[in-house]
Amino acid sequence: MNHAMQVELGQELLSALDGRRTALADDLFRNPVSDYVSADQVKLERERFFRTGPLVMGLSCDLPAPGSYMTNDFAGPPILIVRNAEGGVNGFLNVCRHRGTRVAEGCGVSKDRFTCPYHAWSYDLDGRLASIAERRSFGDIDLADYGLTRLPAAEKDGLIWVRPSAGPAIDPDAQLCGLGPELGSYGLGSYTHYETRVLRQPLNWKLVIDTFLEVYHVPVLHRNTIAPLLHGTAAAFRGNGPNLRMAVPRKTIGDLRTTPEPDWNVLRHTAVVYVLFPNVVLIWQGDHVETWRVYPAGDGANESLMHVSLYAPEEPATEKARRYWDKNMDLLMRTVQDEDFPLAAGMQRAFGSGAQDHVTFGRNEPALAHYHRAIRTELGLMGG
Numbered sequence: 001m002n003h004a005m006q007v008e009l010g011q012e013l014l015s016a017l018d019g020r021r022t023a024l025a026d027d028l029f030r031n032p033v034s035d036y037v038s039a040d041q042v043k044l045e046r047e048r049f050f051r052t053g054p055l056v057m058g059l060s061c062d063l064p065a066p067g068s069y070m071t072n073d074f075a076g077p078p079i080l081i082v083r084n085a086e087g088g089v090n091g092f093l094n095v096c097r098h099r100g101t102r103v104a105e106g107c108g109v110s111k112d113r114f115t116c117p118y119h120a121w122s123y124d125l126d127g128r129l130a131s132i133a134e135r136r137s138f139g140d141i142d143l144a145d146y147g148l149t150r151l152p153a154a155e156k157d158g159l160i161w162v163r164p165s166a167g168p169a170i171d172p173d174a175q176l177c178g179l180g181p182e183l184g185s186y187g188l189g190s191y192t193h194y195e196t197r198v199l200r201q202p203l204n205w206k207l208v209i210d211t212f213l214e215v216y217h218v219p220v221l222h223r224n225t226i227a228p229l230l231h232g233t234a235a236a237f238r239g240n241g242p243n244l245r246m247a248v249p250r251k252t253i254g255d256l257r258t259t260p261e262p263d264w265n266v267l268r269h270t271a272v273v274y275v276l277f278p279n280v281v282l283i284w285q286g287d288h289v290e291t292w293r294v295y296p297a298g299d300g301a302n303e304s305l306m307h308v309s310l311y312a313p314e315e316p317a318t319e320k321a322r323r324y325w326d327k328n329m330d331l332l333m334r335t336v337q338d339e340d341f342p343l344a345a346g347m348q349r350a351f352g353s354g355a356q357d358h359v360t361f362g363r364n365e366p367a368l369a370h371y372h373r374a375i376r377t378e379l380g381l382m383g384g
């Protein structure tokens with residue numbers, strides 16, 4: 001976020017705190033309970049969002065060097081994402097063209113080849129079939145016809161995008177609707193991936209995202225964890241197409257009042273939550289970045305899988321630095337996994353009780369309304 005934008009945001013947040021105001025939606029938003037439980041809707045979501053994409057599948061720093069790779073099975077198809085020798089990002093189906101074995105697992109660095117663990121066919125970083133063991137048994141097949149199946153992939157503003165199935169090239173600018181330069185200004189390419197955890201929860205995938213989209217609950221549910229750090233009464237909100245940004249002042253934001261504006265570092269005093277539509281929450285945490293990449297799981301609408309990642313501005317050089325990031329990860333887990341998710345699991349079960357056919361987002365919860373309006377619009381369900 002450039003300095004002019006930071007100053008604008010700082011002024012907005014200070015004046016909201018002074019006037020005991022927060023960003024407001026124009027109206028209440030009534031979100032149908034079916035949004036969280038409908039098997040038909042989740043089928044549509046799997047097809048429209050998770051099969052067709054595109055999706056943000058990582059930050060540039062997840063693939064720091066030529067040969068760096070990561071795999072992802074949560075969208076549905078098995079996906080392999082690789083940084084090639086020229087520094088570009090390739091997406092492939094992680095499926096050997098001999099008989100279908102996965103050619104890579106987890107993440108890591110491959111020198112220049114992915115060798116299938118079954119019969120050792122090997123592929124280069126651009127997915128070309130480089131060699132076949134016992135070559136003569138395969139007659140005159142042309143290696144060029146047996147490369148890994150390519151998926152559209154793109155990298156811009158520190159984000160890595162992949163479309164989980166064949167389709168048009170990805171245009172990150174069109175996806176981000178103007179949010180790209182702001183995200184780019186964080187310099188996410190030079191961050192370092194510190195830790196990723198995989199969580200499975202008995203929650204609709206959008207209910208996981210909802211957890212991050214209002215501060216109304218912070219002074220109540222999180223009174224013993226993050227409430228001492230964040231103001232729970234004021235937030236700034238802006239939508240960028242289906243994406244959004246919600247900024248929350250830290251308790252330290254008052255320091256700005258005694259700092260000359262040209263010296264303001266507003267980001268130090270805020271938590272900034274971005275939704276990279278449809279399934280990624282990226283949070284600027286004052287001195288580091290977290291991401292939540294969330295996917296539907298199981299057979300119906302009531303389960304989700306997610307990657308929770310913490311990224312630090314630089315490689316921790318000392319034990320003390322490691323302890324600091326561990327503490328941040330612990331606070332995150334205590335807040336979300338121990339406080340938000342048990343409550344949300346109760347909500348998910350209660351959605352089936354017939355108590356109500358919709359939930360109500362107040363005007364003080366504009367990000368929730370924006371997100372669910374965007375979901376319903378994309379799925380053609382608005383007004384339905």
Ligand code: FES
Pocket residue numbers: 096097098099100101116117118119120121
């Ligand atoms: S399945 Fe990969 S080499 Fe046989």
Ligand SMILES: [Fe+2]
Pocket residue numbers: 211212217221222335336340
């Ligand atoms: Fe929360």
